[in-house]
Amino acid sequence: MSTIIYPAPIFGPIHSRRLGVSLGINLLPADGKFCTFDCIYCECGYNKDFRPKQKVQTREAVREALEKRLADMKENGPSPDVLTFAGNGEPTANPYFPEIIDDTLALRDKYFPNAKVSVLSNSTFIHNPKVFAALNKVDNNILKLDTVDPDYIQTVDRPTGNYQVKNIIEGLKAFNGNLIIQTIFLKGTTDEGKDVDNTTDKYVLPWLEAVKQIRPRQVMVYTIDRETPDQKLQKATHEELDRIVQLVKEAGIDASASY
Template identity: 45%
Template sequence: MSTFLFDKTVFGPVMSRRLGVSLGINLLPNNRKICSFDCIYCECGLNGELGDKESPMPTKEQVKQALEQKLKDMLSENLKPDVITFAGNGEPTLHPEFSAVIDDTIALRNHYCPDARIAVLSNASRLHKPGIFEALLKVDDNIQKLDSGLKETILRLDQPNYPFDLEKTIAQLQSFNGKVIIQTMFVAGKINNKQIDNTTEEDIASWLNALQQIKPSKVMIYTIERDTPYSGLKKVSISLLKQIADRAEQLGFEISVSG
C-alpha cells in the first residue's frame, strides 16, 4: 500500500487524533526513514524503501531556526499549537543532538507559546542512554511505544533491528516513575501467510501486566488510520478497542481510544 515521508523538518500544524493541534518536528532526513524499529504498520513505509541513503539529519541549529520561524508565522496569523510533537520519518531519539534540541524547543515554546505542550513519540529503544532519558523527563508528554506484553509479538509487529529485550524495556519505562505515557497500536491481519494479531487474550493479559509494572500516567490505544507497507493489515474495531480500554481502566489507568 502507499506510504509517505514528511518532507520538512517542521511540518503542520495538523490535527492529531490524540494530541490536538500539533506542530510536528521531524529530526530525521526529509526523504528517507531512519528507525530502530521497522514496524509493519508504519505510515512512513519500511526502512530503506525510499530516499537518498546519504541525505543527512537536520542540524540542531537548522531545527531551531525552522521551529522559530514557524512559530513566528503562526503567531502572525493568530494561531497557536496545542502541542509541539517530535515524530516524523523514524525514531526522533536517534538524532545525535536530541537532548540539545529538546532544550532549544523548550526555550522557544516558553517564549512564543507557553501554553503549548511538548511531546515526543518514541519507541523506547534508546532509554538506556542517560542523556536521552533525562531529556524525555523534561517534556510534557513523554509518549513511549509498547505494542504487546509478549516479546514474540513485538518482534513480529515492530521488527526491532537490535537485540530487543522486553524485560529491560519494561524496567526502563518503569524508571520514569509514572512520567510516561504508553501508546499501543492494535492491529490484526495476515502477512506472508502468517497471522498478525496483538488483541489475543495472551497479548492483552501480558500487556496489562506490563502496564501494572510501568504505572504510566496515561495509556493511548489506537489502530491504523493511514496506509501501511502491507495490504494484509486490518483496523481493529472501535468496540474491541473499548473492551481493551475497559480492562485497563478497571486497573486504574487513564485511557484514550482512537479508532
C-alpha cells in the same frame, strides 16, 4: 502503496487524533526513513525502500526553522496545541536530541507557553541517560509498548538491533509514572499469512500486567489509520479497543482510544 515521508525539520501543523493541532518536528532526514524499528504498519513504509541520502537535522537547523515557524504562527495563526517530535522514524536517534529538547522548550515558552511538547518514541533509546533526562522534561513523554510477546515484536515491530522487551519494561518503569504508554492494536495477517491479531487475551493480559508494573500516567491505544506496508492488516474494532481501555481503567490507570 502510498507512503508518507515528512519534510524536515518542521511540518504541519496537522490535526492529530490524540493531541489536537500539532506542529510536527522531524529530526531525521527529509528524504527517507531512519528508524530502529521497521514496523509492518508504518505509514512511512519499510526502511529498505526509503534509505535516506541526507543527514539527520542539526540542532541549529531545527532551532532556526522552529523559531521562524512559531513566529509566523504567532502572527498569523493557528495556535498549536502541541509541538510534536515525530516524522520519518525514531526522533531520539538524533544525536542532538537532548539539546534540541532544551531549545524547543525555550521557544515554546517564548511564543506559545500554553502549548505542550510531545515526543513519540519507540523506547529504544530510553536507556541512554541524556535521552532519558530529556524525555523527563517534556509534557507528553509518549513511549511505545505494542506487546510483551517477543515473537510478536519480531513479526510486527521488527527491531533493527538488539531489543529485549524485559529491559524495555524496566526502562519504562524508571520514569516513575512520568510517561504515556502508546500501543497499537490490529488484526489481519502479514503478507506472508502470519496472524497478527493482538486484541485477544493471549496478548492483552500479559501486556496489561506490564502496564500495571510501569504505572504510566496514561495509556493511549489506537489502531491503523493509513495505508500500511503489509497489505493484509486490518483495524481493530471500536468494541475491541473499548474493552482494552476499560481493562486499563479498572487497573486504576487513565486510558483513551483512537479509532
